[in-house]
Amino acid sequence: NAGVTQTPKFQVLKTGQSMTLQCAQDMNHEYMSWYRQDPGMGLRLIHYSVGAGITDQGEVPNGYNVSRSTTEDFPLRLLSAAPSQTSVYFCASSYDRVGYGYTFGSGTRLTVV
């Protein structure tokens, strides 16, 4: 049981490049979310999904796209990387049941130069 798997763990991008951060879970969780973590700012929600085919914007969605074609996968796409997107990105998933917290992936540390 792998839980939530994020790839890559580290990435350096040049300004203007695009890339996709991968997230996969094998727990059949309905809910999946992407957060970014910056020093002194906690975690901020980028996008979230309540099931396959359903996504919505979080607090800081600009510059990011998501899709959820399957229950297992929830990739995050950076359209045109900017230095302000340098951060640690976490994917998380949860059951649609009362009392369950989120399971987090190990994170992707992204640097945009």
Place this chain on the structure above:
Amino acid sequence: ELKVEQNPLFLSMQEGKNYTIYCNYSTTSDRLYWYRQDPGKSLESLFVLLSNGAVKQEGRLMASLDTKARLSTLHITAAVHDLSATYFCAVRVSGGYQKVTFGTGTKLQVIP
């Protein structure tokens, strides 16, 4: 817009002492979460609190929820070095689907 405030932001305490971390939020919530994060690591779920007066305990940590005051506390009893970590509370707005907002975190350092 939901705001979640934690205090203190940084806490240094000696082993064996007790202390409380506070989490205030600005609007009605139906779920409150506590997470732990070790340096350079991911987040680990500690507690999920659902209703007014809810109390949950795991080892030296006890979390409680007062929905009327929009306040949750994480109480640490007889701290040990292994509890050193950053603790986050997170709140879901009532009916807010899965938009969960995190506090800025409390970095706890337990000194032997």
